[in-house]
Amino acid sequence: MRRILVALCAALLAATGAVLALGNPAYAATGLHVVGTDIYEANGTKFVMRGVNHAHTWYTSQTSSFANIKATGANTVRVVLSGGRWTANSASDVANVISLCKANKLICVLEDHDTTGYGEDSAAYTLDQAADYWISLKSVLQGQEDYVAINIGNEPIGNTNPAQWTAATVAAVKKMRDNGFQHLLVIDAPNWGQDWQNVMRDNGQAVLDADTRKNTVLSIHMYAVYAQASTITSYLDAFKAKGWPLIIGEFGWQFDSSQVDDQTVLAEAVKRDIGYLGWSWSGNTDPILDLVLNYDVNQKTTWYHRLFDGPNGITATAKQATIFGGTGSSSPSSPSSSPSSPSSSPSSSPSTGSKGCSAAYTITGQWPGGFQGEVKVTAGNAAVSGWTVTWTYANGQVVNNAWGATVTRNGTSVTAKNVNYNGSLGAAASTSFGFLGSWNGTNAVPAVSCTAV
Template structure:
């Protein structure tokens, strides 16, 4: 969580990055998180304050029963909290309850401003002590190196500290998907993470790091949330909303926009927090009791764009991990010209991966010789396919006909410019490629 809130409330040179090594387990690609088999994975879950409530192991089963596919687990190095020496047990609980496990060191919260905080370098030292429990768990575990690792004092130090921590993790043999939190107690209100995101991603020789923003009072308007997310999306920088809370006052976080935008963009989110906050207004469950959900708990689990409505379990737990196959045939495209020779667009439909009972598709929309401001793509499935999830477009279905419309951030395309949106769908075996039609709307 916003760490303080838990405590209070709780020359000229061009550097060419090294070639990325092959991904192991959970990994990033094209701004998204994928499983080892290439299936997109979107986090839908909560934070659990394990280090302060180590006996509340029933919480793993409880949040899973409410629909979560991910749990972010608070651990300690021993400098401020812990030490957490039960990492193997925590991972086993995540796996037993079929959730992806995001493990985070909380001692780093507010470093540089909070005198007792651990540095990111010290956090890496902790992860090294836990390496035997972590190696081999790359399909199931994301390592969040340190929670909110820099406060508001000299937030610029975050860039070097984070890049060095990533390099140290890789030098010590960790192949996991790494997650890094922004400075300013996670909220990045000085935009250090936003403006140095590429530097951080390039520091990872495995190209396997996801950035994490924590959204609280700084993100109390729709415009502030949308603008921040747009910057990452435009650059294909992988991002998750690693923490956010409930709008219990008008100047607090706009959780409704966070939920809606995360769903529309295919972004993962992890709400703060299950229970145990000093200020119980941030609790989702009263006294860790899943039968006594608070207003916040009811909203995030059972409301629109909430966990129950949008979470999909990681395929690693399905028992039928599909083998990814890539279709290289480019299907035909259709260009629709608006009356009077106005702006046009084309759409290219591609099957990216497929497996028994389903597939992942991608559509590239390209503007013609004139700029366009919005677009609509349609196609008709011939073999009973049905879209189950989509990102970077609003997708609706009417029988076998699918319609996709641009989001607010990707409708404007310069002449010859393009954008892509993706989706997953079920199939009945045959998966013929339809012709997609694009119109300027």
């Protein structure tokens, strides 16, 4: 851990002028630190988190995930830990996690999951207990300020009395600083992280003021509350107006109309230089939110492609931290194993020209007895207000559940209709929907047809 005396600030002024011009706080920065609304490295380089969550505490043997996450182009991994609500992660285990992050050139956001839903979930720990857990790990955390941010407690208050969040968080921040922690601190919102009652939005200043090092960033989790673009932008606008630092510490995707508008999250985060961390790499009981299935990089999901691909995705926008010797741009290494091709080539329906649509069916992942599919729907030469895609399976496959479309089946015939948020498409514009299915013996790609209104 580097300690820079305040007395040296005048001598360092010329070297750090660029950072000071942005509003550098009165203390000397140690490692990752907040300047204004942004996060910076110790050398004054701005750092924007682009990465994913990894459920380490429940899958401690899945250490290859760090290399696989890095191979996507991510620059950050948020690592789930437990101090005792689940099997506790020991100091030696946490030290190994940090080593894995550093070896794979990932900034490590360590979070204590024990606090999830306190006040509503009787098993949840308090933020004070979470602070005690971090204090018990101080020997392996101290000196890692360049590489590690500490997310004191995941989603620390449920929907029962969320107002308690302010005092509890202020006390936890003070306890961390009183015990000598100089790390960047990350603070989750109440309401299971979603702040739908705006407690963090309205009281965040008290938390920021409690930090004597002025090195705290607030974190919002965006799930079902953030189904509309307007809800997302208005929340982010409120923090911009207040001048508070914010990251999107978790978010999912819109697998039905009641879920988060993930593409607006990505676009707004990129526009505003806000960090975002998708949930999660693998291991969810509902695989809808898995980026890869069964921790297998050959089984990339629709959510994977939505998060990593495209102009606002991780692969295009992540920049590696300069502490790892990079130039500030991401240069992901090759994956440890390349993805396998679908069992069959994609099938497409022909374009029907004006006021029509086409569809392309692709198997995005397959495993014994199951598979994941995606269908891309593209409007013809004119805008459409709704679409229907149909296909017939020849090998007994069955669609079990779907997102982004209302899917029904009649024997071997499958019909998928748009949901309310993706029916209207401009000329040549596209959308997609996904599904999980089962198969036995053969999983041939069927021919598809698309009709539009």
